[in-house]
Amino acid sequence: MLKRFGVAVDEELLDGFDRLLASRGYENRSEAIRDLIRDALVQRDWRSGTGEVAGAVVLVYDHRRRELQATLTKLQHQAHDLIISTMHAHLDHDNCIEVVLLRGSPKELQRIGERLIATRGVKHGRVVATTIGARLP
Numbered sequence: 001m002l003k004r005f006g007v008a009v010d011e012e013l014l015d016g017f018d019r020l021l022a023s024r025g026y027e028n029r030s031e032a033i034r035d036l037i038r039d040a041l042v043q044r045d046w047r048s049g050t051g052e053v054a055g056a057v058v059l060v061y062d063h064r065r066r067e068l069q070a071t072l073t074k075l076q077h078q079a080h081d082l083i084i085s086t087m088h089a090h091l092d093h094d095n096c097i098e099v100v101l102l103r104g105s106p107k108e109l110q111r112i113g114e115r116l117i118a119t120r121g122v123k124h125g126r127v128v129a130t131t132i133g134a135r136l137p
């Protein structure tokens with residue numbers, strides 16, 4: 001069921017919000033506000049450390065780095081119960097991008113994500129926090 005509510009907002013703040021929505025392709029404020037609420041709920045789920053969430057770890061590294069690929073593979077095998085899938089692509093002659101899809105407790109996902117990113121030789125990494133969607137209207 002849809003419920004309506006009024007919000008009092010400073011004019012300047014609302015102008016900024018409207019410009020943001022336009023640049024992101026939102027057709028109206030309602031859908032943008034729903035997305036902001038859902039994002040806040042997902043962030044809360046991750047911060048709570050409990051329940052089940054989904055996420056992705058993105059890694060960029062040079063595959064010629066000694067032992068790096070073996071270390072990343074070992075870490076992923078140790079976390080096989082959390083990893084749904086891994087995608088690897090070759091960016092150029094030396095650089096690889098890897099996306100590791102995860103599902104499980106936020107604490108464990110954060111831990112394996114940070115461990116992969118902290119592995120020596122990984123140039124850049126990011127943990128993307130999202131939801132399994134089931135309890136998010």
Ligand code: NI
Pocket residue numbers: 063088089090091095096097
């Ligand atoms: Ni590669």
